[in-house]
Amino acid sequence: MPKHPVPSVEGIITAEEVSATVDAIAAVQLPDGNIPWSPGDHTDPWNLIEAAMALDVGGRHDEAVRAYEWLRARQHEAGCWHAYYVGDEVKDPALDTNVTCYIANGAWHHYLSTGDTGFLEDFWPTVECAIDYALSLQAETGEIAWRGDEPNPGALLTGSSSIHASLRCAIAIAERLGHERPDWELSLGNLAIAIAHRPDAFLDKQRWAMDWYYPILGGVLRGQAAQMRVAAGWDTFVVQGRGARCVSDRPWVTAAETCELVMALDAIGLDGRARDLFSWVQFLRHEDGGYWTGMNFDDERFHEDGELYPVEQPTWNSAAVVLAANA
Numbered sequence: 001m002p003k004h005p006v007p008s009v010e011g012i013i014t015a016e017e018v019s020a021t022v023d024a025i026a027a028v029q030l031p032d033g034n035i036p037w038s039p040g041d042h043t044d045p046w047n048l049i050e051a052a053m054a055l056d057v058g059g060r061h062d063e064a065v066r067a068y069e070w071l072r073a074r075q076h077e078a079g080c081w082h083a084y085y086v087g088d089e090v091k092d093p094a095l096d097t098n099v100t101c102y103i104a105n106g107a108w109h110h111y112l113s114t115g116d117t118g119f120l121e122d123f124w125p126t127v128e129c130a131i132d133y134a135l136s137l138q139a140e141t142g143e144i145a146w147r148g149d150e151p152n153p154g155a156l157l158t159g160s161s162s163i164h165a166s167l168r169c170a171i172a173i174a175e176r177l178g179h180e181r182p183d184w185e186l187s188l189g190n191l192a193i194a195i196a197h198r199p200d201a202f203l204d205k206q207r208w209a210m211d212w213y214y215p216i217l218g219g220v221l222r223g224q225a226a227q228m229r230v231a232a233g234w235d236t237f238v239v240q241g242r243g244a245r246c247v248s249d250r251p252w253v254t255a256a257e258t259c260e261l262v263m264a265l266d267a268i269g270l271d272g273r274a275r276d277l278f279s280w281v282q283f284l285r286h287e288d289g290g291y292w293t294g295m296n297f298d299d300e301r302f303h304e305d306g307e308l309y310p311v312e313q314p315t316w317n318s319a320a321v322v323l324a325a326n327a
Contacts, residue, residue: 020289022058033066047316049106054319056113079129097134098159101166108169142194161218217264254294259324
């Protein structure tokens with residue numbers, strides 16, 4: 001099993017501080033492996049996986065496996081998951097394709113963290129069923145419907161971009177285990193074309209920062225196209241000295257969006273901007289290692305202290321910081 005040191009970013013966050021953040025996530029995990037947003041709160045599969053990946057970054061591999069096992073036990077027979085759970089009960093029955101596919105990211109990340117091929121073999125049926133479910137909802141024009149339990153729900157650019165990354169992970173798992181899935185590779189190409197060249201195929205969510213950077217974070221846009229996309233949205237979404245807005249029309253700076261943007265910028269070589277953003281967002285760190293969701297700034301007075309909103313330190317929010325530190 002490979003040993004990876006806990007990451008640090010010089011001058012911004014130490015390995016000890018990253019470990020404290022991982023510990024804060026682990027403290028919320030329940031004995032059965034479930035990782036809710038916060039104690040007593042609900043759970044969604046995508047964010048549970050985000051938290052499990054952070055546990056792996058912090059060397060808590062057993063806890064990560066328990067999270068994945070909890071999730072696997074709740075996979076729908078069709079291969080999908082519901083959007084939200086409270087304990088073992090379904091809170092929101094929506095069958096979200098992006099939520100479903102993210103298991104491939106988690107499984108591949110766990111393998112890269114541990115070298116545990118047995119884990120990949122064990123979770124291969126889970127990953128395969130999840131990906132096949134989502135791809136059954138892919139349109140001929142490449143985009144993937146955001147949910148499978150309603151007719152014609154439309155496709156989301158953020159969700160499809162995230163699925164693009166998940167598909168790449170799923171294909172990597174298949175190749176590592178000696179399985180051939182040329183249909184997945186074809187679907188990946190069609191999805192990338194839709195994301196890069198068919199904006200009208202997706203529901204209009206341009207006010208959300210995620211729709212700006214996820215085509216980069218999901219691995220579709222690189223080179224000049226990625227650089228142009230960053231430039232086009234920078235002044236709209238980035239607040240100097242604070243981080244990234246969640247939405248363009250609200251003075252609400254959030255840790256998760258900022259850290260996802262950090263990872264997107266890092267992926268295309270904009271290291272200086274990524275480092276700046278990562279340093280700015282540390283104002284949302286709590287002394288116990290967790291991170292507040294975000295802060296609202298009255299009348300966009302970003303130079304003054306704002307109001308924490310919501311007053312929560314979700315596990316997935318802290319996980320985004322850990323993953324950004326590891327980028």
